[in-house]
Amino acid sequence: MKKLVYLILAAFTLGISACHWVAEPTPGVSQLEDYYVSGVACINNVNANYVPLAWEFNNTYYSEWFIGDVMSDDALKGGQNISDMASAYELENFKANADNEIAHEFFKAQYEGIARCNSSLIYIPAVKCDSNMNASLKERLLGECYFLRAYYYFRLVRTYGGVPITLKIENDDSQWELASSTKEQVYAQIISDLEEAESRLWNKSETSGDNMGRATKGAAQAMLTKVYMYMNQPDKAVQWGKKFLKEQATEYNLVPNFADNFTIAGENNSESIFEIQYENEGTSDYGTGNGSTRGTFTTVLTRSRSTNMGDEGWGFNKPTHNLYNEFEEGDARRDATIILLDAEHLGDQDTYLGTSYLNRKTGLYNEDGTGYTHKNAHNTRGVLNNKQMRLSDFYLLYAEACEAIGDEATATEYLNKVRTRANMPLYPNYTFSINGAVVQNPTLLEAIRHERRVELAMEGHRWFDLCRWGVAYEVMTAYMALESNEAKAEMQPFQKGVHELLPIPSKERQLNPLLGQNPGY
Numbered sequence: 001m002k003k004l005v006y007l008i009l010a011a012f013t014l015g016i017s018a019c020h021w022v023a024e025p026t027p028g029v030s031q032l033e034d035y036y037v038s039g040v041a042c043i044n045n046v047n048a049n050y051v052p053l054a055w056e057f058n059n060t061y062y063s064e065w066f067i068g069d070v071m072s073d074d075a076l077k078g079g080q081n082i083s084d085m086a087s088a089y090e091l092e093n094f095k096a097n098a099d100n101e102i103a104h105e106f107f108k109a110q111y112e113g114i115a116r117c118n119s120s121l122i123y124i125p126a127v128k129c130d131s132n133m134n135a136s137l138k139e140r141l142l143g144e145c146y147f148l149r150a151y152y153y154f155r156l157v158r159t160y161g162g163v164p165i166t167l168k169i170e171n172d173d174s175q176w177e178l179a180s181s182t183k184e185q186v187y188a189q190i191i192s193d194l195e196e197a198e199s200r201l202w203n204k205s206e207t208s209g210d211n212m213g214r215a216t217k218g219a220a221q222a223m224l225t226k227v228y229m230y231m232n233q234p235d236k237a238v239q240w241g242k243k244f245l246k247e248q249a250t251e252y253n254l255v256p257n258f259a260d261n262f263t264i265a266g267e268n269n270s271e272s273i274f275e276i277q278y279e280n281e282g283t284s285d286y287g288t289g290n291g292s293t294r295g296t297f298t299t300v301l302t303r304s305r306s307t308n309m310g311d312e313g314w315g316f317n318k319p320t321h322n323l324y325n326e327f328e329e330g331d332a333r334r335d336a337t338i339i340l341l342d343a344e345h346l347g348d349q350d351t352y353l354g355t356s357y358l359n360r361k362t363g364l365y366n367e368d369g370t371g372y373t374h375k376n377a378h379n380t381r382g383v384l385n386n387k388q389m390r391l392s393d394f395y396l397l398y399a400e401a402c403e404a405i406g407d408e409a410t411a412t413e414y415l416n417k418v419r420t421r422a423n424m425p426l427y428p429n430y431t432f433s434i435n436g437a438v439v440q441n442p443t444l445l446e447a448i449r450h451e452r453r454v455e456l457a458m459e460g461h462r463w464f465d466l467c468r469w470g471v472a473y474e475v476m477t478a479y480m481a482l483e484s485n486e487a488k489a490e491m492q493p494f495q496k497g498v499h500e501l502l503p504i505p506s507k508e509r510q511l512n513p514l515l516g517q518n519p520g521y
Contacts, residue, residue, distance in 0.1 A: 039133025058289035068460030143200030299382025354484030
């Protein structure tokens, strides 16, 4: 899917006349339905529905890891100093209010994706098949739209809680005023869309070549497993997990070398269930934002600020000592995740609030840590895809679900699949440390949660795991107590029942007076 033409439909920005006395269409004004006249138009339209997933910059940078990593005990904000990206500093230290720019831009981007999917799902069904779109392809395209709409709503509900649900095209101000649905209603819509997607999508092996990276049947099944775990319904998660394991047995495998998942060569590999696609392109988003480039900002945002490391980056999303210390001795995943600079390469610019670690998974450094690996057409754009879900993520979710329903044998089996790939001792014959305390004879649930942290570290999962487990207050309070004095000086105490969600953006509430606000904001 790297070569897909990301068509930004003019229809999404057309001014629609609100003059009720005009009975006939205004000459020269295109209507949205005029676009949907051919198979090629439908294909290009669905391609455009993926684009907001890749957006990271508008009025500020708003990559999802600013929430998933930086708000958790896995990472500090980083950057030049505490004033560098104030909105990220607010999230990091639980000081954000309803004016936080990251919270606002992320919110808007998801609804842009939803609006595009809604348009496709309304108009594509009526388009006749032709030489470019047969009936099977048409079903797949609709399946992609259902999957993507579910994914955008999933990003919203786990970040903000209950939000408005819209399944149609909102063309005037009065239609924009929608009351927030409950969290349960949003999850119900996500499940409905994912089930529709699962019935239409193709398997991964059927979407090869330039179509690699599209949503697949396996991705829908894995996401249904994941969403049911967020809904605390492990019995249904197990049902979908079993379906995935049975029907996708030949579609996915763990790659032998863990670190290969985070290379250009490892994109869309056998372990990848769904990832956001990026491309080498020399354009810039500065002054325009959202959609002017197909490259990722994450590379420059997270690589070293030191000129000693080669190409200079901006040093954001810095792994914590706390995360580094939870890896067991001999776990090669630690060095594949975290760069610990030696004296030769460490510069003053790489230390933030007492931490100088760097994120190797997105920093793209050579194995010896001496420089930046890939050159880009634009110096602030990277090409590395963003892994949203890997097979190991699914295995650990499935293990967690099985443990919750009392099937400890299956849970242990899938936990140990992940540990076997990492060449680590199998459960229960090991110990590990959490917040400096050795955990001996861990329970199976403790072992699964530990494994999720070290296996998926710096991939944007940690914060959302803590919140869905209901342990964010306990974990973050313990973590804060052990942070550096410099970091502790900036932190505000975590408020249970408040900080698990971001505030609903004030600018959106001004546009939509029916929008509620989350408790405590």
